Amino acid sequence: MRSYGPYTKEVMSHFKKPKNMGRIKNPDGVGKVGNVVCGDVMYLYIRVKKNKKGRDVISDIKFETFGCVAAIATSSMITNLAKGKTIEKALKITKSDIAKALGGLPKIKLHCSVLANDALTEAIYNYLTKNKLPIPKELEKRHKRIKKETEFVEEKFKDYIKMEKEIWGIKGK
């Protein structure tokens, strides 16, 4: 296989054929995050179901990403990693898990794996809040940081976001 600039073949294969791409209608949780560094934007949708043991499991997950090769590949990878996992286990996925599963990322693109992880965190936070479920302390902390960063990006992209809302009637957070 030919090589593609700074990217591994795993990155390129997820970029060329992203897994779990798209929107979930009436999702149980949505994570909308933006990258303060470069301006990439990622939306992550989850469907949650109870498993036999009565635990919450991510039964379906989809993403939409406005960003570079690494942003698309990390989005695709996080959906792969989180699908079928319990909420508890999904929260334990780290940015390095994503980068590792992709065979590594260029140093300058490591922030993309943070973004993908943040999107999942936010989707789970959104699910837990909507269902008035207890929020782990660590998750609350992560949510606060992400929220602050996302506000910054939403300001950058306000025209696009406003237009999307007008056209598609997508509800804000």
Add this chain to the structure above:
Amino acid sequence: MKKVYMDYGATTPVDPRVLKAMEPYFIRDYGNSMSFHSFGVKAKEALEDSREKVANLMNASPKEVIFTGSATESDNMALKGIAFANRNKGKHLIISSIEHHAVLEPIKWLEKQGFEVTHLPVDKYGLVDLNKLEDAIRKDTILVSIIFGNNEIGVIQDIKGIGKICREKGVYFHSDAAQAFGKVPIDVKKMNVDLLTINAHKVYGPKGVGGLYVRNGIEIGPLLHGGGHEFGLRSSTVNVAGIVGLSEVAEIQKKEMNADARKQIKLRDRLIKETLKIEDSHLNGHPTKRLPNNAHFWFAYIEGESLMMQLDVHGIAVSTGSACSSGSLEPSHVLLATGLKHEQAHGSLRLTIGKYTKKEEVNYVLEVLPNVVKKLREISPFKGRWK
């Protein structure tokens, strides 16, 4: 797989005629141009013959042409060389806000050395407003530096108009013509240009060869001190073979430039016209005041590096001004200067063609591009009115 090169703005293949002209100076006539023996004389003759040919393409005198190692070096020499040789006259410099990094960075460095710099704004096409230039020139202004044909959006400035103002005000005028030399007519006398940066590898010549036109009588100092080559302005053993390559480029372009430009403008305009049929696609730069080989767009809702790599998957080589593909993760300052917002610059794409670009290649790109844009918009959370 089909391979299409649409990144002539990055660099070009060497014209076989240029390579052929260079070859003897590697193998047979390899002397040092500073030696007095027959080997040296042969090299010296080739050097001076080259100087005449290069000068000829821009209507300069041979002694006004200094050979350098790159356009970046020429820009550095023009800015630093003028600034330091004229600091008794003033410490103010003026540049446009769409200069190449080879101008921006030395300018930043000069600011640290105590020089003051005005960055002229541009309009939505990237054009400098001559009235604003006139207003910006102060009593202590020593140099104006404005790019001839922009490397990103391809806009060509009113160089003659800028030159006229600078000459009337008694201020030196440098223009970076790295992208314009050999592609569009340049007459340094008619245009009142005092310093002009050129290079070989953007016009089918070798890499590692540049030049700086320095008008007779201009006060300038060297960057490199040493054996006193190039009238004491650029010490270094002379790259005779490379310079012969640049002079061959000048000879060829003198004869073929107009026909090349006509052919490329036709292809370029087809690329532009057809690409703009893609919903929410926009042209950057001026519709007609642009380099014959440059087409530059932004596509809403998608990101440029993804676009570039999707095209690469299809064998098409292009470039982008997106934040994601820059080392700094900031979008192109050129695109922001033309009024584009961060997210718009995020989706930028540069297609630069050349004299070897075929109609079939343009057709192939036009066939692939809409599908690739569509695919990335399917992935994007923003779809706008497109879907």
